Amino acid sequence: MANSKYEYVKSFEQPDLLLPNTWIVVRIDGRGFHKLSDRYGFIKPNDRRALDLMNAAAAEVMKELPDLCIAYGVSDEFSFAFHPSCQLFERRSAKLVTTIVSTFTGYYIYLWGTYFPDTPLQPGGLPSFDGRAVMYPNSRILRDYMSWRQVDCHINNLYNTTFWMMVLKGGMSNTDAEQELKGTISSDKNEILFKRFGINYNNEEDIYKKGSVIYRQYQLEDVKAGSSKEQEEEETTPLQAGIPSKSQQEKIRKLRRKAQVVVDHVDIIRDEFWDRRPWILSGKPGRLPAESK
Amino acid sequence: MANSKYEYVKSFEQPDLLLPNTWIVVRIDGRGFHKLSDRYGFIKPNDRRALDLMNAAAAEVMKELPDLCIAYGVSDEFSFAFHPSCQLFERRSAKLVTTIVSTFTGYYIYLWGTYFPDTPLQPGGLPSFDGRAVMYPNSRILRDYMSWRQVDCHINNLYNTTFWMMVLKGGMSNTDAEQELKGTISSDKNEILFKRFGINYNNEEDIYKKGSVIYRQYQLEDVKAGSSKEQEEEETTPLQAGIPSKSQQEKIRKLRRKAQVVVDHVDIIRDEFWDRRPWILSGKPGRLPAESK
C-alpha cells in the first residue's frame, strides 16, 4: 500500500537554513517564570538553587552538543552560540532551536529534585522554555551580543537587589519601592544599598552580578598585545578551506567532548576573557590541560 | 547605566510570523529514539507504555494550549494543529514550535516514572524531541496531512508487526526477515502473519493500527448528508469578521479549557470523524456534553 496519494503535503515544508558562515545564537527563556517562581517559592532577589539548576541544565546541553562554543545565562534565560563553521543539522533553524530547547527542558525537569529536594514539581505547573535563533555575521557582533546580555544582567541585578532589600529588609511595599527607584541611576542604588542596608554591592556574589558563562576548558593562553588581531585573521581566512567535511566535523566533535565543560562567573565584556580562551571564537579545540606538561 | 551601546544587536532578530489564515501544524519527533528504545528496553514492535506516555504528554500539551484543535501521534512523533484563526504568540513560528516541544518534553520526562516505574531515566540518555512548523492553506489539505500520517502509521505498523513476529516468534535473523519482506505488499504481510503465526492483523489493537488522535470532546453531531459542505462555507467566510480580538481569543480559550481532552484511536481519513466533530475544523467550541439535555 503506497502512501503517494497524500504525500504531496510534504511539499508544504519550507526550508529554514541559516546563512552559512555566521554565528548562530539560540536564546531560550523561561515561560511565565514570574508566576512559576512564586509557585515554587524562589528566594528573592536571587535563588541560588534555581540558578545552579539553570547552569546544570545548560552544561548538559553543552556536553550533548559539542558544536556549541559558549553559553551565557542570567535569570531564566540562556544563550547558546554555534560557530560560523557549524554544519550541525545543515544549519536548519527549527532543528537547532528545538534540540536545544528540548534537551535543556529535559535536564531542567530531570535535575529539579537535585536542586529543589523539598519542593516537588507539580503537574499543571511544569517549567517550560521557548527559544529562537539569531544570526550574527562576525565575532565582533557576537561579542557585542554577549556584552549586551551581561550588561543587562548587571542592570537588572542591581535593581532587583536594591528593590528586594527595600521590601524585605526595609519593610516597604512593592509599589513604594518601585516608585522610589524610578529614574534612579546606578550610583543612587549603590548608595541606598550601602547607606540603608550596609551592603557593598561590589561584594555581592559574582554569579548574581556577572551571570554564568559556560565553555570548554583548555589551557589558557597568555595575553599578548595584539592577540585579538589573530582571531580576526582567523575569521577572514578564505572560507572554502573552512567548511569541514562530515568526518572532520565528527573528529572535531570528539576532540571537544574530551574537554571539560566549566561554569564561570566572570567579565565577558573586556578582551581578556576572549584573548585567553582563543578557542571559543576560533572554533578550533585548544590544548587540553593534561597536554600542557 | 544604560544598555544602549550594545542594544543594536537586537536588530539582527528577524521576524518569523506564519502566514495569516492558514493551518499551522507543529510536528515533533523523538531524537535518536531507535537507540533510546534499546537503552530502555522498549518492547517490539510496539511498547504500550511508551505510546501511553507519548499520549499523556500530548494531552497535557493540548490542555496547556487551548488554541490547539487536534493532535495526532504515532510511534515517537506527534503533530499538533492550530486553527487558521489562531493568533497565539502573533503566530511567531519559533515561539509556537518551542513552546510545544518544551511542554511536551517536560511532561514526557516528568511522567516517565508513571509509565516506566521500573526503568529510571539515565543522565546522558534523556529523551528529547525536535520540531518544526508547517503551514497548510485550507482544511482539505490539513485533512490530507492527517491522512498522510495515519496511512504511514498503518504501513509501518503492518511492516513492523510482521517483521518482529518473524524475528521473535519465527526465529529469523533481522537481515533474513528484512530480505523476505522486501517488495511485499500488504496482502503478503497479512498472509505471513496469518499463515505462520495465526495472527489476524485486523484484530490487532487500534492504538497500534490507527495511532492516537487527541481532541476536545463536545457533543457529537449526527452525520447529515452534505454537512461537510458547511465547514467549507465556514472557511470562506469573509476573514475580516474572523480575526478575533484579544478578549474574544481569551474567551474562546476559556470555553475550550472546559472541554475534556480525549485520546482516541479511530479512522481520521474518512469524512465521518470530521463530520461528527465539526468543532475541530471550524475552530468554534461545540456544545459540552452536559449542555445537551
Place this chain on the structure above:
Amino acid sequence: MANSKYEYVKSFEQPDLLLPNTWIVVRIDGRGFHKLSDRYGFIKPNDRRALDLMNAAAAEVMKELPDLCIAYGVSDEFSFAFHPSCQLFERRSAKLVTTIVSTFTGYYIYLWGTYFPDTPLQPGGLPSFDGRAVMYPNSRILRDYMSWRQVDCHINNLYNTTFWMMVLKGGMSNTDAEQELKGTISSDKNEILFKRFGINYNNEEDIYKKGSVIYRQYQLEDVKAGSSKEQEEEETTPLQAGIPSKSQQEKIRKLRRKAQVVVDHVDIIRDEFWDRRPWILSGKPGRLPAESK
C-alpha cells in the same frame, strides 16, 4: 581550469519558494511617480495617456505570462495574480516578482512614445517600478485583496477629482483645498463637485472611478444562484489531483495564450464579475467565444 575554489559562495543563496496552493499577488508600484508626473507634465487629476500606457504594459505582461489569472491597476500601481496551482519558476518569489517588474518596465519604456509622442523620455528621469509578492490562502481573501484596491481607487479618485477641481477650476491654493477637504466624507466631496463645478461624480469615466481589470476573455457564464458555491468546491478539491505536470502546465499555457487579453473598467467587488467569469478563480480556461456557436 575548474571554478571549484570559489564555488562555495553559491551556498549562500537561500531558497524563497512561496507556499504551495496559495494565490500569489505581485504588486508593482511606480517609483517616485509624484516627481515623475511633474517632470513629464501628467494631466491632473488623471492623465488618460499615462493610464493607457500602464494598461498596455500590463496587458503585455499578461500575454507573456499565461500563468497569470488577472491583473488590477490604478494610478501608478498594478497587481498581478497567479493561481494557487501555478508552478511557474517553481514558485520562486524573487524570480516571479522580478520577471513581472522587468517585463512591465520594458514595455512601459518601449511604448512610452506611443502614448506620449510629444514628450520624449529623459535620461536621468526614466520611469521605474518596484514590486513584491504576497500570498493569499484562498479565493475569498484574494477577492478581498482586489476589493481593497478598488475601494482605494474610488477613495483616492473622488478626493483627487475634488481637490484638483478646487485648485484648477476653483482657483484655490493646494494648501487651502487640502485644508477644506480634511475630515470630509464622500457625500461632502460629491456636493462640492456638484454645487461648485456642476460635476456629477457618477458621470466621470469608469477608468478613473473603477480602475482597470485585465483578464483573458472567454464566453461569459450566465449567473445562476449559488454559482459561487461551485468555485469554492473547486478550491477544496483534493490537491494531489490538482498539481499539474510540466506538460499539463504547458498545455494549459497554450490554451490560455489563445484567449484575448481584455482591459475592463468594472466593479470587481460584487460577485457578478467573478460568477460570470469562473475561469479566473478556477484557473481553468473557459470556452473561447468562437467555440460558442
Place this chain on the structure above:
Amino acid sequence: MANSKYEYVKSFEQPDLLLPNTWIVVRIDGRGFHKLSDRYGFIKPNDRRALDLMNAAAAEVMKELPDLCIAYGVSDEFSFAFHPSCQLFERRSAKLVTTIVSTFTGYYIYLWGTYFPDTPLQPGGLPSFDGRAVMYPNSRILRDYMSWRQVDCHINNLYNTTFWMMVLKGGMSNTDAEQELKGTISSDKNEILFKRFGINYNNEEDIYKKGSVIYRQYQLEDVKAGSSKEQEEEETTPLQAGIPSKSQQEKIRKLRRKAQVVVDHVDIIRDEFWDRRPWILSGKPGRLPAESK
C-alpha cells in the same frame, strides 16, 4: 468612505529584511538571452555592442543608487553589491532587487537604439531580466563571490572563443566542435586557437577575458604591504558606531554622487585591485581626483 473592511489583507504581507551588517549582492540575468541574441543577430562569440549596452545600463544603475559599492558584469548578467552598512529601503530584499532590475531594464531598453541603431526592438521580443539578492557575511566572501564570477567569465570566454572559431573559421558543425571540446582543459583550447587560427588568447580584448567592473573613481592608494589588514579592521569596528543615521546616509550619498562612475576590465581576483581602491570595501568615500593636488 473608509477602507477598513478589506484592509486586513495587508496583514498577509511578510517582512523580508536582509540581515544587518552583511554584504548584499543583487545579481540580475537576462531572460532567454540565447533566443534573444539570435533574434537580434548578436555577433558570436562576443558582441561588443551588447556588452557596451549592458555596461551603460549598469553604470546608470550605479549612478541612480549611490549606495552601491561595486558592480561586475559578464555576458548577460550583472552583480551589484551593497555595503554591509547599507540601510537603503530598510534593507528590504524585494525592494532592493526590483529597484535594480527595473532601473537596469529601463535603461537597457531606452539605450538600445544607441548601441543597435540598425536593429530596432520588436514587441513580443523585448529584453527582460530577473534578479535575486544574496547575503555575504564579510568582505573575504564578497571578494570570493566576485572572483567566482570572474573565473566563470574566463572559463566561458575561452570556451566560446574556441568553439566559435572552430565553427565560424574552421567550418565545423556546432555538434562536432562541441564534441571535440568535451573534456579539454585550458591549454588544449589555447593550442587549438593558436595552431589552427593563429590566435594568441592573451591578446584578446580584456572586456571579453575579464568582464566589466564598475565602481566610483577616487584617487588610487599606493599599495603598501599589509594594507589589506586595515580593511579587515574596518569590518570589525564596533558596529553601534557604524550604523549611519538617515542624515549621515544622505550626506554619504551626496559625496558618492560626486565621484565618477567608471567601467574597467581588470583582474579583481588578486589583492591589488582592492588594495588600491580601499573605498570599495570600506564603504567610505575616498578622495576625489581633484582634491589630490
